[in-house]
Amino acid sequence: MLSSDHAICIRLLDYSETSQILTIFTRNNGLIRVIAKGSHRATKAGSSKFDGGVDLLDEGACVFTDRLEKDLNILTEWKVVDGRRWLRTTLRPLHLSLYLAELISDLIEVRDPQPELYQRYAWTLDQFNTPAIEEAAIALVIDLLQISGYLPLLDRCVACERDIAREKLLFFLPSRGGVVCSTCEGALPGRMVVDPRPVAIARMILGLPRSAGAVNRLPRLTRAQSDPLHAMLISHVQHLLSRSLNTRRYVMAPERFTRPLNRQPITTPQATMVDAPDPTQVDQ
Numbered sequence: 001m002l003s004s005d006h007a008i009c010i011r012l013l014d015y016s017e018t019s020q021i022l023t024i025f026t027r028n029n030g031l032i033r034v035i036a037k038g039s040h041r042a043t044k045a046g047s048s049k050f051d052g053g054v055d056l057l058d059e060g061a062c063v064f065t066d067r068l069e070k071d072l073n074i075l076t077e078w079k080v081v082d083g084r085r086w087l088r089t090t091l092r093p094l095h096l097s098l099y100l101a102e103l104i105s106d107l108i109e110v111r112d113p114q115p116e117l118y119q120r121y122a123w124t125l126d127q128f129n130t131p132a133i134e135e136a137a138i139a140l141v142i143d144l145l146q147i148s149g150y151l152p153l154l155d156r157c158v159a160c161e162r163d164i165a166r167e168k169l170l171f172f173l174p175s176r177g178g179v180v181c182s183t184c185e186g187a188l189p190g191r192m193v194v195d196p197r198p199v200a201i202a203r204m205i206l207g208l209p210r211s212a213g214a215v216n217r218l219p220r221l222t223r224a225q226s227d228p229l230h231a232m233l234i235s236h237v238q239h240l241l242s243r244s245l246n247t248r249r250y251v252m253a254p255e256r257f258t259r260p261l262n263r264q265p266i267t268t269p270q271a272t273m274v275d276a277p278d279p280t281q282v283d284q
C-alpha cells in the first residue's frame with residue numbers, strides 16, 4: 001500500500017553510492033523511516049522521482065510504502081514544496097532547526113501522528129526567516145516537551161512542592177525533571193543553578209494562545225534569555241535519553257554546561273551545572 005503525505009526531512013544518511021536513508025516527519029503519519037533508492041543517482045529516473053535528491057530540512061510532498069510491520073519503508077516519490085532557503089544561508093536558524101529536528105526524532109514515537117506538532121515545526125522554521133528566532137525556537141521546545149509528556153515541572157519545587165514564583169535563587173534538577181527551591185537544593189546533588197527570570201518566561205510562553213501552528217503574542221527573546229533556558233531544557237532531555245544530544249553544541253557554547261557552583265546571588269542569566277559531591281569527601 002502506498003501513502004501520500006507532506007513531510008519535513010529531519011534526518012538523512014547516505015546509504016551506498018546511490019541511496020539515502022531518511023527520517024521524515026510527516027503531517028499525518030508522524031515519524032517514518034524510509035529508504036530513497038537511487039535518490040543520489042544522477043539519472044533521469046533518480047532526479048525525476050526525488051526532485052534531484054532529498055535535502056535535510058526540506059519540506060516535500062511524498063509517497064512511501066506504508067507497511068506497519070516494516071521498520072524501513074520505501075520512499076517512492078519526493079517533490080520539494082518548501083526548501084526554506086534561509087535555513088541554509090544563516091547559521092543560527094540552521095543550527096536551531098537541526099537541534100529541533102534531533103529533539104523531534106528522539107522524543108516522538110515512530111508512527112505516532114502529530115499533525116499539530118508538524119504545523120508548529122513548520123511555522124517555527126518560517127519564523128527563522130524573521131527576527132523572532134529565539135522565542136520561536138524556545139516555544140517549540142516547550143510544546144514538544146509538553147506533547148511528548150516530558151515537560152519539566154516549572155512552577156513548583158519538585159522536592160517540597162512550594163510555589164517558586166517568588167524565589168530569588170532557583171535550581172533545576174534533571175534527575176527529578178523540575179525546578180528546586182533554595183531550601184531544598186542543598187540536599188540534592190546534580191542540580192543546576194538557574195536564573196528565575198528565564199524560567200518565568202518559559203511559564204508565560206506555556207500559557208500563550210496557539211492557533212494554526214503559531215504561538216500568539218510571543219515576547220521577543222535575546223540569547224541572554226534563551227541560552228539559559230536551552231541549557232536547562234537540554235540537561236533535562238539528556239537525562240531522559242541518558243545520552244548527550246549531538247546538536248547541543250550548535251545551540252550554545254559548551255562552557256555553559258559545565259560552570260562550577262556559584263553560591264553568590266546570580267547577576268547574569270546563565271544556567272550552570274553543579275557538581276555532585278565528591279564521594280571521597282563525605283563527612284564522617
Ligand SMILES: [Zn+2]
Pocket residue numbers: 157158159160161162180181182183184185
Ligand atoms: Zn523545595
